[in-house]
Amino acid sequence: MKKVADMIRQEAIWAGLNRPGIEMDEADIVVYGIPYDGGVSFRSGAKDGPAAIRNITYTIPPTTERWEDLSSLKILDLGDVKGDSRDEMFQQAEDIAASIVKSGKLLTMIGGDHSTTIPVLKGIDQALDQPLGIVHIDAHFDLCHEMGGDLLSHGSTQRRALDLKNVSGTDSIFFVGVRSVESEELEFINNHEMNIIKALEIRRDGVEQALKMIKEKMSRFEKVYITVDIDSLDPAYAPGTGTPQFGGLNSRELLDLLYGLFELPVIGFDVVEVSPQLDDSALSVFAARKILTECWGHHLRKRKQMRGSYSSG
Template structure:
């Protein structure tokens, strides 16, 4: 892993920690640990998500450390431990799995910035290795990512939740809740017809409204002690986030997503990610700024719940 000047700036912006501390001491004292996985070697269409961690970090420099509800986050300790860098996904997988397992065992709330959606697989595997109880996944995306394989790979960005279901402590499709879906592959269609799948697609979301969606998720997921939240930026309509590899018309609005995330943090969220942001695919950088906002608001939701914000 390496640290950049932007990471150091972000430590100050997001609360930071004493410069005299070692990396291990900073992580131990942190309220939130963040890291990037700049990898997009498992995409099925357009590349570019590998550039997201650096771009999202850079985009945070001019913003104040407050939430949209005017809550001050500047006194909270956020430490950026850098990027997991390798063109070899097996190396990335093992390194991320080990680190996430360590963070979960130490009860550290964490944020991962992808990368394509395949980088969520080692994160989930790390959680699986760290705990001895069922955990759930809330998957906010235009796609199910339930393919057994895509493009000949079982570790494609289209296979994320199929691999999750195979993990001992996820174990069944009912422990995953899909929100915002509006695209399905043929083998995914077979799977969701033969298995119990919790899903609210984008059209149904619009009909129900955010409050009802949150109620439905809580009803299905409240029995779980630990939940991981993964946000693919293409859950948003391309009007709000054009820079992504596989945009799909008819998605969530920015307001719907922000309100949804606020409500979901009533659940025992232990960490979250934002993936599939592709800065090079959008000159206006809408996806980068959407990703930035998602991350900082989710930090606010976590800190409001655990520490109280004013």
């Protein structure tokens, strides 16, 4: 009876769209969590993000803010990676990412601190044999070579991306919403060509201008990955995160950015750094859930448009 009850409960998550037990080839979207926050430099708690986000998806409708119906989507939630050490968890996360990309399904990862994006990018790199573009939406650059001696810290995510075979250099990454920089990062930025749109520039010039700049640079890639740190949002909209920074994006700006970014050939995305224990209101958890389901809507919409163009052609 417990096994049946667990299966029913699993099917109910993600607005009832989860299909536990189906093969990856049958799914449209494959989700997994990396409940790890050992890479933080300040406040912890992001390890509880995946469970907290899933727990508020039982009663939501399978629709988007544009009133699109998601009920045709088949989501395969693989659950969370497990392991007694970071090495075990990250290796598992890397292998899963590679499998999802090879299957051609939309990869969705829920962190965890931002270090959890490192094994995902490694897995994608392993699965691809072509250039990868990365859109990094964050209050921070995460370009430190190391933090506290840790090469896999949450402040080193994109520095490690630069080690990948399919990431040719800083021109392969676009940093969006940044408003904080470490001294080491400032030196690095001043010595490299960078793609950057600050949060203050998005507020001043608008989302459409930001999207135009991003697409001009990233449209050359046939494979794009988006990583969303919840602290890209101003703390007024998502206070539950380890290193909040004032002056961030508002919720409308972030949702509109993601709507436009999914016009690029997005093969996967993640939402990281949600720390439920740091937010009694649960605003951050609800924000993350909204980001996830809206992005799935963008993926479904694009797929339908592509089918329509094929049938009309």
